[in-house]
Amino acid sequence: MKKVVQALGIWAVVLALTPIWAQQLPDAPTPSPNRPPAQTQQRPAQTPPDAPSAVKKTFPAPDATVPSQPAPGTAASPTGGEPQQPSEPPFKVKTVPPGSVPMGAGSGTDQLYKFTTGVNYVVVPVTVKDSSGHLVDGLTAQNFTVLENGEPQKLTFFTSDPLAISAAVVIETGLPDVALKKIQQTFPALTGAFSSFDEMAIYTYGNTVRQRQNFLAALSERTNVTLSKIKAVEGGPSGPAISDSPMTAGPSVNGRPMDPGSPRPITNNHAYDTSTVLNDAILQAAVDLGQRDRTRRKVIFVISDGREYGSAASYSDVLKVLLSNNVIVYAVAVDSAAIPGYGRLNRIKLPHQGFGNILPKYANATGGDMLTEFSTDAIEAAYAKLTDEARNQYTLGYYSAPVTVQNAGIYRSIEVQVRGSSNWKVYAKDGYYPLPPRKETRQ
Numbered sequence: 001m002k003k004v005v006q007a008l009g010i011w012a013v014v015l016a017l018t019p020i021w022a023q024q025l026p027d028a029p030t031p032s033p034n035r036p037p038a039q040t041q042q043r044p045a046q047t048p049p050d051a052p053s054a055v056k057k058t059f060p061a062p063d064a065t066v067p068s069q070p071a072p073g074t075a076a077s078p079t080g081g082e083p084q085q086p087s088e089p090p091f092k093v094k095t096v097p098p099g100s101v102p103m104g105a106g107s108g109t110d111q112l113y114k115f116t117t118g119v120n121y122v123v124v125p126v127t128v129k130d131s132s133g134h135l136v137d138g139l140t141a142q143n144f145t146v147l148e149n150g151e152p153q154k155l156t157f158f159t160s161d162p163l164a165i166s167a168a169v170v171i172e173t174g175l176p177d178v179a180l181k182k183i184q185q186t187f188p189a190l191t192g193a194f195s196s197f198d199e200m201a202i203y204t205y206g207n208t209v210r211q212r213q214n215f216l217a218a219l220s221e222r223t224n225v226t227l228s229k230i231k232a233v234e235g236g237p238s239g240p241a242i243s244d245s246p247m248t249a250g251p252s253v254n255g256r257p258m259d260p261g262s263p264r265p266i267t268n269n270h271a272y273d274t275s276t277v278l279n280d281a282i283l284q285a286a287v288d289l290g291q292r293d294r295t296r297r298k299v300i301f302v303i304s305d306g307r308e309y310g311s312a313a314s315y316s317d318v319l320k321v322l323l324s325n326n327v328i329v330y331a332v333a334v335d336s337a338a339i340p341g342y343g344r345l346n347r348i349k350l351p352h353q354g355f356g357n358i359l360p361k362y363a364n365a366t367g368g369d370m371l372t373e374f375s376t377d378a379i380e381a382a383y384a385k386l387t388d389e390a391r392n393q394y395t396l397g398y399y400s401a402p403v404t405v406q407n408a409g410i411y412r413s414i415e416v417q418v419r420g421s422s423n424w425k426v427y428a429k430d431g432y433y434p435l436p437p438r439k440e441t442r443q
Contacts, residue, residue, distance in 0.1 A: 120400045120434055122148070123157075123326060125297065125367060125393040126416050127427040135392060136424055147415040148400055157397030163297040164197040165390055166215060168285035172304035173233050174206030174276050179335035180235030182376050183303055187227040189380035193387040194218035199296075201288060202226050204233070205281035207274050207310065215292060236274065275310025278302075282329065282362065283313045283321060290325035299368070299390045302331040303379075306357030315358060322366050323432045330386040331359040331370040332379055367429040389427075400434070408436035 124146060128136040141158035169190070173180060194200065200218040204210050213226040282300060289298040300322075308315075322329065337357045363370040369389055371382040400412070413431040418424055 120403045122153075122398055122400050122414075122432065124396045124398075124414060124416060124428055125326075125328065126396060126418075127367070127369070127389055127393050128418055128420075129425045129427070130421070131423040135389065136420070137392070139394060139418070139420065141396075143419050144394070144396055145417040145419070146396055146398060147417070148398075149413055150415075153398040153400065155396055155398050157395070159395050160392075161395070162391045163295070163393075163395070164199075165194065165218075165387065166199050166289060166292040166296040166298050167194065167218065167301050167387075167390075168201045168203060168289055168299070169301045170203045170205065170281050170285055170303070171230060172206065172276065172278070172302075173204045173230070173235065174274060175235050175305060175335055176237065177235035179305070180233070183334060183379065184231040184233075185376055186379045186383070187231060190383050191218060191223060191227070193383040195391075199292075201285070202230070203281055203285055204230060205277055207277060209277060209281045209284050211284070211288075215288075276304075276307050277311040278304060278306070278308040278358065279311035279313045279315060279318050283311075283318045286318065286321045286325055286327045289327050290321075294326070297390055297393070298325065298327045300327060300329045301386070302329065302359060302362075303334060304331065304359065305335040305337040306331070306333050306359035307337075308358050315361065319362070319365055320433050322362070323429060324435060326432075328366045328368040328390065328429070329359070329362040330368045330390060331363055332382045332386070333357060333359055333370055333372040334374070334379065337372060365430050367427050369427060403434040403436060405436060407434070409433055 126144070128139065130136055137160065139160070141155055144155065144158070146153045146155065171183065175183070191200075196217070196219050198218040199215045200213070200223055201211065201215045202213040202223070204212055212230060213223065216222050282302065285300045289300070292298060321327075337359070359370050362368070369386060371386065373379045373382045396416070401407075411431055411433055414429060416426050416428040418426050
C-alpha cells in the first residue's frame with residue numbers, strides 16, 4: 001500500500017511540471033546574416049530532386065511593368081557583374097544546297113537590301129563554271145575579288161542562296177513557220193523549268209512588241225492559257241531568202257531583158273521586208289522588270305534567232321537600261337542562229353537586212369548566257385540549264401564611290417576574279433551605270 005502511494009505521488013509531480021517544461025523550450029534559432037544557410041536549404045548538386053507534387057501549383061501572372069528575368073546561366077557574368085551582352089556575330093557565308101529556294105526570314109535575300117539609302121551599293125551576280133560547263137558550287141567570299149574601274153573593292157555581302165526569279169520571256173513569232181512550230185512544242189518544258197516561287201511575264205515580237213501576260217506565277221493556269229494562245233500563232237514563210245537579181249535573170253541591156261519572156265532583174269530581198277524589233281522587245285521587258293521586287297533575280301529569257309532590224313532603240317541604249325536595273329539576259333538561239341558556222345556570217349550587217357545575231361552581246365555584257373540549239377529536245381534541255389544558272393548564282397555586294405549629279409550615269413567597269421582553278425569560267429556583268437542620288441523627303 002505504501003508503494004502505491006509513492007507511485008501516485010511521483011505521477012502527480014510529473015503532471016504538475018509538464019506545463020513548465022513546455023514554456024521553457026527554446027524557440028527555433030533565428031538565422032544570422034553571417035551564418036551559412038541550413039544544410040537542408042543548400043543541397044549538393046548530386047542530391048536527387050524531390051518527388052513532384054501531385055498538387056498543381058499556381059503562380060501569379062507576370063507584371064507587365066516588371067522586366068522579365070533572364071534565363072539561368074545567361075543572366076549575368078560568372079563574376080556576378082552586369083549581364084554580358086552577346087557580341088555581334090562575325091560576317092558569315094551561308095551556303096544553301098543548289099535547287100532549293102529559301103523564302104523564310106534570315107536568308108541571304110532578306111539581308112541583301114537592308115542597307116542605308118542614299119549610298120551607292122552595287123550588287124554583282126556571278127556564275128562560275130568548270131571546263132565541262134558545270135556549275136562550281138561551294139565557293140566562299142575568300143574566293144572572289146571584284147575590281148571596279150581597276151580598283152579592288154571590299155566585299156560587304158556574299159551569299160550563295162538561290163533566289164526566286166522574275167522572268168520576262170521574249171518569244172520571236174516572226175520566225176519561219178517550221179522554226180516557230182518547233183518552239184511552240186517546247187512550251188510545257190519552258191514552264192517546267194521554273195519553280196512555284198518564280199513569276200513570269202510573256203512577250204512576243206516581230207515587227208512590233210506585244211505583252212501577252214503581266215508578271216504572274218510561272219506555274220499558274222493563266223500562264224498555260226497564255227502559252228496556248230501563242231501556240232496558235234503562225235510564223236513566216238519557210239526557206240532561204242529569195243532575191244531577184246542579175247544572177248537569177250537572163251542578160252539585159254539598160255535594165256531591160258534581151259528576152260522579153262525573162263524576168264526583169266530587181267535587186268530586192270523579199271524575205272527581209274518584215275522588221276524584227278529585238279532591241280525594242282528587250283527594252284520593254286527590261287523596263288517592266290525594273291519595277292519588280294529587287295530581292296528577286298531579274299532575267300530576260302529570249303527565244304529567237306537573234307536578228308535585229310527596224311527597232312527604234314539602239315543596242316547601247318537598251319544595254320544601259322539593262323545594267324541600271326540589274327537585269328540579266330539569257331537566250332536560246334534557234335533556227336538559223338543555231339546552224340554551225342552560220343552565226344559568224346550572221347553578225348555582219350547587210351543593207352536592208354539589219355544586224356545578225358546580237359544575243360551574245362546582250363548575254364556577255366549582263367553576265368548571262370546563250371545556248372544555240374536546233375532540235376526540240378535540245379531546246380527543252382536549254383530551258384532547264386539556263387534557269388538553273390540564273391537561280392544558283394553567287395551574289396556579291398560592295399559599297400562604291402558615292403554618286404553625285406556630276407558623275408551619275410557615267411559607266412563604271414566591273415571585273416570579277418575567282419581564285420581556285422585556271423580552267424574556271426566566270427560570268428558576270430561588265431559594268432553598270434550608277435543612278436543619280438535620290439532626293440529624300442522629310443516629314
